[in-house]
Amino acid sequence: MYQPLLTRRYLTSKLMPLLAVVAVALCAAMVLIVWSVMGGFLNSFLASGRQMIGDVTIAYGREGIPHYQQLMDMLEEHPDIDETTPTIETLGLVSLPFGESKDVVIVGVEPEGYDAVTGYSDRLYWRQREATGDDERRREAVQQAVENGADFSELPPADIRLDLPEGFEIFGERLLVGDPDAPAGAGWESAAVMGLRVSPFNATSEDGFFYPRFPGAFMPDRSITIRVVPFNRRGGFTTAGTVDREFPVANEFVSGLFQVDSKWIIVPLADLQQMLRMDATERVDPNFTPGADFVNGELVIRTPEVIGTSPARVTSVLVKAREGVTADEIEPIVKDIYTEFAALRPPGTMDSAPDAEWMRENGIYTWKKKPGLAEFIRQVESETVLILFLFAIISMVAVVLIFAIFWAMVSEKTKDVGILRSIGGSKLGIAWLFLRYGLIIGVLGAAIGGTLAYIIIRNINPLHEWLTHLTGRAIWDPAFYLFSRIPDQVEPGKAAIVLVSAVLCSVLGALIPAVRAANMDPVRALRFE
Amino acid sequence: MHKTYRLGRVDVPVLRGVDISVDEGECVAVLGASGSGKSTLLHLLGGLDRPDKMDAESGIHFRGRKLRDFSSGELDRYRTRSVGFVFQFYHLLPELNVLENTLVSAMVGKNRISWAKEKAACTQRAEMLLERFGLGHRLRHRSVELSGGERQRVAIARALMNTPDLLLADEPTGNLDQTTGAEILDAMMALRTETNQTMVIVTHDTATADRADRIVRLVDGKVVRD
16 A cells, blocks of 8 residues: 555656656647547548538449439339439539639539438538527627727628528529529529639638628629530530530538539539530431422421430439448449449440440449549548558657656665565565556546647647748648648547557556566665665 | 675675574674674565575574565565564655655555555554654654654654564664664663564674673674674
């Protein structure tokens, strides 16, 4: 029972144990912060990557997939498949208000089906929000500032979502704008929903909400013009040139993925099919010769004979798995169903489906394997492992540091060991004294390190903004790291692993010195100066 | 008893066949110059070290049992319960106060439950011993705040805490002035008289040795006159 008393006194009477606690705390905090941010980044990426594209994608590029409705029907018959939806994804240009323009990705969707597969409507940003206590405090602060004569330009921005009418997001959900009181469909026109970062007119407040930089910059009040290049059925350019169309903006969305939020514009599928010449069209006799004939004395212009209909096409079909079924589980199912579909649409005609073997290899994949996304996920996973490995090595430095500190402490306490042995202290008791010491240092260091890491992680974005302001340089560039905000969540499981490891490392560092102390010759220890 | 230490490659014999006996209740002074092997003898008697094994009969016998036959656990318990050490340089634990330094010998060998049961009684005994030695008002002081004489009193109180059968004192007054040393000896002898405690005092001072029942002279590791 002398160990608790002595450990307490050793901890509080010297500076060296405090240094050991600081070493453990800093190492634990360092590993936990890095793992949380990198892990959070990967988790956010995986979660966001899944958004907007469903569980499994069937994609065939510009030539498109014809008779996609038949394919969708066949897929939805399977019990493990919940929903499917067709989409078109193409590059284009957008002309924004105030003379701005940029290259974008235009995505054509059927709103209801797309929402069912991807949860798209949850990403719409401009929707009425209930005021919170912070909002009330902010309003009071603004009012106070105005009463004190503050200039309007100095006031903090207001979150306009508080003042939006209820149900404002319904336009974005349907990709239509019109009179909400009019009968369904009457007078409504197709609309676009943009990624929130497509427009350069949105800014982020200190509190993290978006707001238009100046009056007139609220995009749902404006229109945009989209320009695309239609392709023929062989995937080449047509002679029709570019196609422009103006769309009112119904809303803006936030996926959290910077590349999507800054590039994507979602429009109704039918409109995009029309623009790209991918809608169903009549096929005419290719041997038709234009001209005119005299029939019963009258000149009649020849019209081509309609010999069939070219089916509408889409570049991809998105598939959502039933609840409880993973994307990996339905991937082979989707491939098999597609093979059946392709057998019904043999090659050689306008109705042919893309080759099944090719599609199984290259055109059907889970969201994790989506081209572009898969490589990035692998890269992030590899970097996470590498960084953790490097920090594990650095943590070994902490173990060696603890070892060195404990070696010195045991040397300093040599005479104490001799005294304790002279009054009957056992070797095991002596060893436990120092192991206990190491354990307590580890526990204290882990607790402090864990708390420090939690505070830093939870405030990492304000910290980053402060550093950016101080240095004039953004350390976390959303354009590179794909997310606007640095992940700021601490996973309890990871925290437990890091903190327990810190304690174990501390005990490990104290182990050899503890054994050394236990095996000291008590007579020599008493004579130690 | 023989004891040889190895210093580097050299064997240094310290005790070269010491043969002494101490009766229960007796006070024996081991008198010798520096380097005669007095402290080594005391360490062997207290089980802090083991003599060289020369033959079946050599070694230390305590109440008919050879210390050589004790396991390490039994030897630890021997030092806790049967022996009390008093050293020349006090050897107090610097982080503990006077009361805690005295109590620590009672804490050894006890677990949380047994200590919880005995703590009150042990604390009472420690306070009584310290009061007896005139330190009742210094219980919360650290050893650095005490004089040499006061520190030695604390060391004696610690040694007597478990009412050991055998008190081993290694130059208990060697680091003290004459007056203080005499006071310390008086206190030790008074307690010994009350409890009939067996005592072995190692000293180079004849005045101290004369206080004992018997003097054993040690010269170059051998008993010269018993």
